[in-house]
Amino acid sequence: MWTVRGLVKTYPGKRGRGSATPEVRANDHIDLDVRQGEIFGLLGPNGAGKSTLVRQLTGLLRPDAGRVELYGHDLVAHPERAARLIGYLGQESTALDELTVALAAETTGRLRGLPARAARAERDAVLDELGLTEIAGRPLKKLSGGQRRLACFAAALVGERPMLVLDEPTTGMDPVARRAVWAAVDRRRAEHGTTVLLVTHNVIEAETVLDRVAVLERGRIIACDTPSGLKAIVSDEVRLDLVWRDEAPLDLPGIPELRAAAETSGRRWTLRLPQERARAVVASVTSGPAFAALDDFTLATPSLEDVYLALGGRQKGLVKA
């Protein structure tokens, strides 16, 4: 339904004495197929090229090379057609900031071709659905970050589109607002077969809501599958976190070897180990003198972040809760 082939985007470098910047290949031959009715995710660290990809898929940025087709429309040749097919929630909301929550939703509906009465009816229904009725009269710029994000999401829903593109929709939201977002997405999927493309850093959310996910790293897709299919890559591994009370007891046998294998952050050591080995390590640090130096430990099954690292992802901080 959404077909992307060989998409390339390079931002030119800047010349300048002492401040020259090199060109950036933000998308490097991307191929992608998003299917009708699925929630498809783009996961990757800062600067991986997610927003650049999304802006090309929505007709907002022209690719240097490649094809983007949505419902048979060529969006590279006809980017203006994207607006009729896609409800887009970008990272910034500046265009709506001066408006009240109600007016932002209503105006979006009108811009999408709804008659005045229908735009008002949809506005009221969406604000009610998302629990925004009480703050409907307040300007977006006077709301908290999470409230503003929810209001922009509400506006993106008015004037129903078959495709929703959401760039980090739940950033800054509390759990109640997050749940409202995912319930609204689910409802549209069940009632209208809406397809969703979701950009996220949040691996926990990704594992919960996505049908399939593409992992981006420096402009390339390094893996694409269901969350459980991706996790099968590292299924024999577990993550062991050790938190030391004070200094780690490096004088004890085995501890220096653990440190060499661990990713360390202050008193916390994170190890990704085969299950057998993890069991042996837990047995050794929870008995004898090492235990006295240990403050806490946790064993966890792999997350998409572990998959990202196993695939050769280099940047820490994929997770942004």
Ligand SMILES: Nc1ncnc2c1ncn2[C@@H]1O[C@H](COP(=O)(O)OP(=O)(O)OP(=O)(O)O)[C@@H](O)[C@H]1O
């Ligand atoms: N307008 C621009 N001009 C020059 N370089 C850009 C521009 N926009 C993005 N880039 C660069 O292109 C690369 C990809 O950026 P992009 O915003 O697509 O990444 P992202 O995965 O969406 O990151 P984030 O998670 O931080 O939003 C980065 O190296 C970024 O610095």
